[in-house]
Amino acid sequence: MNKHIVSAICGCLFFVSGFSQDKNIEQLLNEIEQNNTELKGYQSFIESQQLENRSNNNLPDPQLSGFYLPFGDNRTGDYTEYQLSQSFEFPTVYAARGKWNESKSQQLASAYANKRQEVLLKAKNTLLELAYLQKQKTVEAERKTQSKQVFDQIQKLFDTEQVGILDLNKAKIAWIQEQFAVEQIETEIQILLSKLKTLNGGNEISGISTGLALPIEVGAEESLWQEKLSNDPLLQELKAIETSSLQKVKLEKNKVLPNVALGYNYQGVSGSHYSGFYGGVSIPLWNSKNKVKAAEANYEYQQSNTQVISTSLYTQFQETYNRYELMLKKYNEYQTTMGNLESEDLLFKAYMLGEYSFMDYYVELQFYRNASDKMLQMEKELQLLQAQLLKHQL
Template sequence: MKTKYVFACCGYFFAMGLFGQSPGLQEVLRSIEQNNTGLQALASQMEGESLALKSENNLPDPEITGYYLPWGNHSTGNYSEVELSQSMDFPTVYGKRGQWIEQQKNLLGLHYALERQNILLKAQKTYIELSILDRKIGHESERYKQAKTVYEQLSKSFEAGEAGILDFNKAKLVWMGKRFVLDQLEQQRQSQLAKLQWLNGDLPLKLEAVSMPPMAALPQFETLWVNKLQNDPELLIPQGKEDLAQRSIALAKAKSLPKLSLGYNYQGVQGENHSGLLGGLSIPLWNSKNKVKSEKMKWESQKVTTQHNESNLKLTAQTAYDRYMVLYTKWEAYTESLLSLNSEALLLKAYALGELSYLQYHQEIQFYQQAQEKQLQMEKELHLTRAQLLKHQL
């Protein structure tokens, strides 16, 4: 039941995590969760391991033993004996082992949830890269057109003797450079698309529009952290191991009780026979020695590991959160300042009207484009950091 509960939680958190994401991203993540071959293989492996765990609580096979003793010196007839027996642990062991198995199955579900989270996070980050690349391609396509327009204008001016060879050559190099940058971006886009398709089980994805939702601030860190403690499998797995260690102690204590055996026995000789029930009880002197103490030591070790893991992940999350908030404030101010600068279209118009020389136009357009690229880079870092912080919502 706990394994099913983990899968149900995965679906719930997946639906909750999609809130605030773009429709295109939602569809991509759903498709990858359904088609990813790694997740399919892991689900099959988990099913097999779950069945193997369940079999650990089975009774041992019954035993049948027979004796027929015709040889030897004896005045009576041949001796024969048949014995059918069933051995078992003390009854409380099966209950404790059942609880231990359920926790093991719960951990299997958490490991699946962690792998699913990692795959969907990888897909989300790839989608973010793709959305930024699409915007860069849009910018560079427009810049390529503008560079071509400037080059053609300078070419005519050069032929008419109104422009120098240096400006003409520089404009030509800029135009050719924009074409090269555009080709590079297209190649990078195809690479990201191929990565998404691989995550989708090598099945094609229909990506009509690749875009991210507007940037937004995160909730308070403590609120975020409490949510991660409750939902992030990376944090839940150590907690689950600690719970498993406690159940191992209870199981070890139960195993220190005597083992039982019950059965039927038949003995016959020279027309006479005896039959009846048999029973046995082990004396737990040696086999269980130090086992409970060993399991307690493992539990103590796991508690320290859980605390260390939680502290480490909290520090990592706090660092990423602080970086996000600082970068978000910087990005907002930078975006506002960028809007006040002259756009590329206005600069091109000023150049066409002769208000700017080619050198002035080139310097201004370079400054504007560098600022635009920096703003896009900050936006990408914000989206990637946010995705990492909110991965437990996937």
Template sequence: MNYWKGIFLGIVISIPGLGFAQSNLDAVLNSIAQNNKAIAANKQYWEARKLAFRTGLTPENPEMVYDYMRGRPASAGNQEDFAVTQTFDFPTAYAKKKALSKEQIAQTEFQAAAFRQDILLEAKLSYLEMVYLNKQKAILARRLKTSESLHNDFQKKFKQGFANILEVNKAKIQLANLQNELRRNESQLKLNSEKLTQLNGGSAIVVSDTLYPTLAQIPVYEKMDSLVEVNDPILKTVKQQKEISIKEKEVTKALTLPKPGIGYHSQAILGQKFNGARIGVTIPLWQDKNKVKQKEAEILYSELQIHNHRTEHLHEIKALYDQYESLRLGLTDYQSLMQAVHSDVLLAKALRLGEISTTEYFMELTYFYNSYDNYLALEKEYNQVIAELYKFAL
């Protein structure tokens, strides 16, 4: 029993990805954050929106009017009118507009962060897929080498009369299967490499890692949920929208107050000239009717949106955390299971020594390959689920 444990430990140590390594993940994500065209375009969009939110905080443009009217008959003389008028919102409106602008600009940061995180999570998942495919490629290459050697041995034995055609065909089928698996693997590597290149703005990214990034200690669910919620830019965006709606209501109220206007008016007629100050007021009786009620309804909508997002967030994080727990237990189970599975090297040795039949060899080898392939897939899913849980940190 100790002998097999020693063999298993040797196999585990030789398996890529079961140790710790300095990963290139950070360098890949930093490059994509700088070069991704969608992130750059989104950033520029929000910069434009910030400028829009800073617009309209000052009084309206002054109005200048000049009238020249020719009199008839000619003895009636001509008339000239000139007026300059400046209209103001009610004084408190400007402070409230500025406060609204500040809240709107703050929200753009959360929206930009959410967009950036979506792109970087996509890149991170693709990177982890590349690590998985690199590990798989190394394993398939080793299996193919073993299968080629076995196939040659069976062909020699068949010519010498020590093997039958069924054994040769089994070796041939296994060889063909492994060749096809390796081709599929290389195709998937190419697709993922192209995807990372596209995310990197067209600049090629080479990922040769066969070790996953070292994982931090995952806290218990309650702490994990709180950690995600505090840093969730989507929730921050929704909460900020409520603040914006409140400020918009305050601005709307201020705009329903009378608007004073001052100016200068000059009039010339029949050789006489008159000039002086012009004072007026705009009384908002009908134009802004129901606008305050509209903003109150929008505040209520924002509150419902916050509640809805929290509910969705709770179930989403719970589902991811449950998946993480399930995958973690599955990995532990597979590691225990693999202790009872002989490696292809040991099986090949047993076959050469006549300790097992050809049929037993291929059955045990298939069992070992399937178990290890499932382990690799489980390990990838485990790392990807943790990446989704820590999306907020990107």
């Protein structure tokens, strides 16, 4: 049995290139990306923000004002005046705000890419957990069958008074434990399937299998970090925020320039009238005070924040990579040691031939089962660490 466990594990390490005959993991993640309600909602939010940003760069509405003054001691007739005017900021402000809106659109796109990555990483980790549980279920089902065979044999020996009630009870408890282990795994599988259904927008996911084909290496530490710097959405979002804050400085500098108003004015009384063009400029004394300084201070903060977060991410990356390296080393040692063993099968045969008592057999069996379980657990942890290291590739 141990041979079957090891052979199943040896073909299953790292970046998933095929998750089943019908659907590989990339296809499953693509399906989740298309159906995920959180991502759909975030796309609508981004669209609303982009429209709102563009609307902030519109001209103010034209203004029509008028006067009709029939009252008072006037000998020349009623006085009438109306004026149609259009006010606007200095033309360079609109160009600067347009560039600022473009930078904010890039920031929103990076934020969506980061959200998308979080959702897909959660989905990938869930799929890896599910594959691990399905393999573990196969192992436990075989152990359950073997425990039942042992119990049946002990029952026959007990019936012929060759063993006592204590051995019978121990064999029965061992069988019950294996039954519980299978049932517990089945429950955990259903929980993970429910989580995947939620991630997939309430749709069932089919085509999931334990057939993973995963290469071992993830690349050298420094080259992997450089790749992450170029492609990681969180780092790109930080750069986009920094660019947006710089464009905000340029916008505030342009807004120091005066606003302009142009229009047409008509004034008339008793058949006589005057008409012509209207023009005006604002005097930028109060409205723009300290806004440029505030924008510059925010830009300096964003530069510092980008550096701090990048340094923190690199530290986390190093910790994850070091854990991965250590885990991979230990996994290879386990694989080398246990690769050609058939300890559980040999123990079972020896027990059936009467070479071991039940207690001796059970103690020896637990040792090898624990080692096999540890190896399977290490495989899962390696896959999860690798998924974290290659998160930027999602």
